Amino acid sequence: MPELPEVETIRLAMASVLPGRQVVHTETRRDGLRVPFPSGLEIRLKGRRIVSCDRLAKYILTHLDDGQVLVFHLGMSGRILLHPANRQPDQDRHDHLVIGFDDDSALIFNDPRRFGIVLLEQNAGLSCIHPFNTLGPEPLEEDFTGPYLAAALKGRKTAIKAALMDQSIVAGLGNIYVCEALYVAGIDPKRPAQEVRDAETLVRAIRSVLEAAIRSGGSTLRDYRNADGNAGRFQHNFSVYGRAGKPCPDCSCDIGRTGGIGRISQGGRSTFFCPERQR
């Protein structure tokens, strides 16, 4: 799914057009996705205006003018599509939620695998309720520092790969960007978290990978699209993800000897890494 850079790309598109729009119509085409859609969703959204669109980890927070927040999580395959006014959107069998606005435009939540989540909460106290009360710091915010990460990893025997996937340690990373960040930092994904010596370098690697990905509009694998229907470009900049057997882009190791980028399975997910560069 969309990890932080993809979610941020979608949020930016939403924030550029949605504020000021008033909900006139909400249609749910099934009971829910991972969890049931909020009860009374249609009536609670009707007449509300969108104030702003924020992001928290991989969640999109759509603030409404009455203090409610419409929350989207895209799961593995979720998409948010923004349809301009006066254009009839093509129907798709995985369009599960459609929100129509006063200018005749629409927001469509499409999700083939239905791992996505839609919540409607009160903004006040949002950070005190699940799942927001379990999230660690945002990787691009100031409180995500070397000392913080070192403390968070202390005593953890689990592999650094798994630790960085843990949203309570740092919120927003997924399989792709963990692989890429560990490559940039030169850290073996199998290394026990407590044995990572230079957390500061890892923090900087995470930041630089995420920032570069956001600048590229995220990554497109298979069919991820941003809210305008466009593909991201960062997949062309992957150093290791999906590149098993290919040469490491930034080390002089002999591919004939090393076999190039390696692929292993950790916690049931593929990990890609350079066995020469990452120790």
Place this chain on the structure above:
DNA sequence: CTCCTGTCCTGCCGGC
């Protein structure tokens, strides 16, 4: 607590 595995669901790809 930490950690590890299984599970939710559909679609796509490669192999036979």
Place this chain on the structure above:
DNA sequence: TGCCGGCAGGACAGGA
């Protein structure tokens, strides 16, 4: 061509 197993960007529950 068609069928089938394996795998996929996430996050949780439950048990050791």
